[in-house]
Amino acid sequence: MGANESTGEGPTRSTRRTFLSASAVATAATVAVPLTIGPTAAQAAGPAGPGHPARPQTPDRELRALLREVDRDRIEAIVRRLAAFGTRHTLSRQDDLVRGIGAARDWIFEQLSGYAAASGGRMTVELQSYVQEPASRIPVATRITNVVATLRGNVSPNRVYVITGHYDSRATDVMDAVSDAPGADDDASGVAVLMELARVLATRRSEATIVLAAVAGEEQGLYGSAYLAKQLKAAGVDVQGMFSNDIIGSSTADDGTRDPRAVRLFAEGVPTAETPAEASTRQSVGGENDSPSRQLARFVSDVAENGATGMRVRVIYRRDRYLRGSDHISFLREGWPAGRFTEPNEDFAHQHQDVRLVDGVQYGDLPEFCDFDYITRVALVNGAVLWSLAQAPGTPKGATVVTTNLTNDTTLRWQRGDEPDLAGYEVVWRETTAAEWQRVIPVGDVTEVTVDLSKDNVFFGVRAVDRDGHRSPVAFPRPGS
Missing domain, CATH: 3.40.630.10 (Zn peptidases)
Structure with a gap:
């Protein structure tokens, strides 16, 4: 993937408001991070929803x-x-x-x-x-x-x-x-x-x-x-x-x-x-x-x-x-x-x-x-x-999807890796009928995120990214609390 994809696709016009909440390991504090993420013409591939289209990694x-x-x-x-x-x-x-x-x-x-x-x-x-x-x-x-x-x-x-x-x-x-x-x-x-x-x-x-x-x-x-x-x-x-x-x-x-x-x-x-x-x-x-x-x-x-x-x-x-x-x-x-x-x-x-x-x-x-x-x-x-x-960083460990609440959003948690060049994480998701990951949401160096998409309707995963843009394999979250 290109370097610009670690931070998204640039400014977008808001057509759907999505909120991501994150807890950073460094401070062990939970903060609410409002993000406006909506599909644009450049994001037409795949389903509509938060994030940008998933693309193959290009060899450096x-x-x-x-x-x-x-x-x-x-x-x-x-x-x-x-x-x-x-x-x-x-x-x-x-x-x-x-x-x-x-x-x-x-x-x-x-x-x-x-x-x-x-x-x-x-x-x-x-x-x-x-x-x-x-x-x-x-x-x-x-x-x-x-x-x-x-x-x-x-x-x-x-x-x-x-x-x-x-x-x-x-x-x-x-x-x-x-x-x-x-x-x-x-x-x-x-x-x-x-x-x-x-x-x-x-x-x-x-x-x-x-x-x-x-x-x-x-x-x-x-x-x-x-x-x-x-x-x-x-x-x-x-x-x-x-x-x-x-x-x-x-x-x-x-x-x-x-x-x-x-x-x-x-x-x-x-x-x-x-x-x-x-x-x-x-x-x-x-x-x-x-x-x-x-x-x-x-x-x-x-x-x-x-x-x-x-x-x-x-x-x-x-x-x-x-x-x-x-x-x-x-x-x-x-x-x-x-x-x-x-x-x-x-x-x-x-x-x-x-x-x-x-x-x-x-x-x-x-x-x-x-x-x-x-x-x-x-x-x-x-x-x-x-x-x-x-x-690349290792595959994230301890990935879970919170299933104890009846909500139309999805909370994901995972453990932070110890690689010195770790830059952060990306949430990936796809429709349940799709074989490959379709969209990517960069969420930064955090260990918890809440996405305004129902866990009942799509599949989620989490992957790590280093400062050079190398991405790990995806961890599929297990049900948890």
């Missing part, structure tokens, strides 16, 4: 410079190198220097460590290992290792954003740890994105912490990502967003359909970790389309659909596809907002296939079936999202 100079550094040739080289390990099956050999998951693990660690060396100590890389005892698709005790690069934030280090790709692969038979399973699309493509972003981000200072993890055990049952999520939970970090990049290697379906400028983002509605009481409350007051993951998905569209990425984000209102799932589910289970990036059209003839010839045609998940320009554009989407999240 720093973000554009970051995205220009993403290298298509490096991404291709990573995919081809990972495919060259023959198989990266979780049950394959871990002590072979040339073939198998152990060789791939060591190569990823070496590359990420080289990137971290240019970070001045801000980025660290670790091999995060544990022994998985026999379980589903794990017939014998097996060491599972994630390769994790962490760029520590210098302002809000405990606020964390995560992206993953899984570096394990599989053949048609998920228990076949011997046959070639190059896994170029599934999921060397996702690993290539996080590795290239690690290289680009290593030389930059991030306000929040960014975790870029190549995880193992996905094909056997999300084992590596589940361990990563539990480790972050045990450490008490505040994960405010996570994305799995899984099968992002091509936009071409098995029938030849192509959509090279779109990426799907799966985002669940009612949270996986929601209690029955919370689910009952949600059903009684609405907000089925307003889970933290859906707000995160709206943020993705807001910051990533622009000329700098050249991509359109197709948000899919589901946790994942039928019969399948990816590593974002491990984070959803811990109660964190998460989503899955994946290509718009899948070619099942080349996924999870042994490398073989059929009627003279070669099948298998090989680099030859990847579109490296497409993977690069998906990397730009990830880069725009990660950097925009990490440089």
Whole structure:
């Protein structure tokens, strides 16, 4: 969004009088702030009412410079190198220097460590290992290792954003740890994105912490990502967003359909970790389309659909596809907002296939079936999202809508963030039939506001804004007093 939008659209002619009451944290005093807000010709988009039309955030100079550094040739080289390990099956050999998951693990660690060396100590890389005892698709005790690069934030280090790709692969038979399973699309493509972003981000200072993890055990049952999520939970970090990049290697379906400028983002509605009481409350007051993951998905569209990425984000209102799932589910289970990036059209003839010839045609998940320009554009989407999240204030906490009074206005409350460059907050709202936020009301550095709109007729949200105009994801308020 433009800079003028942090304070509104300038002078307006009064056609409706709206009163906002605010309580500033600095003084803990409640004051009445009368504002005259009415629609003008410039505000014609969306419904009539207080505020100005919601607009996407435009990439600033720093973000554009970051995205220009993403290298298509490096991404291709990573995919081809990972495919060259023959198989990266979780049950394959871990002590072979040339073939198998152990060789791939060591190569990823070496590359990420080289990137971290240019970070001045801000980025660290670790091999995060544990022994998985026999379980589903794990017939014998097996060491599972994630390769994790962490760029520590210098302002809000405990606020964390995560992206993953899984570096394990599989053949048609998920228990076949011997046959070639190059896994170029599934999921060397996702690993290539996080590795290239690690290289680009290593030389930059991030306000929040960014975790870029190549995880193992996905094909056997999300084992590596589940361990990563539990480790972050045990450490008490505040994960405010996570994305799995899984099968992002091509936009071409098995029938030849192509959509090279779109990426799907799966985002669940009612949270996986929601209690029955919370689910009952949600059903009684609405907000089925307003889970933290859906707000995160709206943020993705807001910051990533622009000329700098050249991509359109197709948000899919589901946790994942039928019969399948990816590593974002491990984070959803811990109660964190998460989503899955994946290509718009899948070619099942080349996924999870042994490398073989059929009627003279070669099948298998090989680099030859990847579109490296497409993977690069998906990397730009990830880069725009990660950097925009990490440089903005955190999502407001404790957002509530007062529901103890029968009134035709709406009072919202939230907790003030502790970011030193926090400028204030914006209330967003939309009609109940609208999928996206439609209007924005700048309310300043306050923690309470009363809007002359009925909470029965529209949905509200709150987001934070810093002095540079970076905006957080929206917090959807819960009923409260």
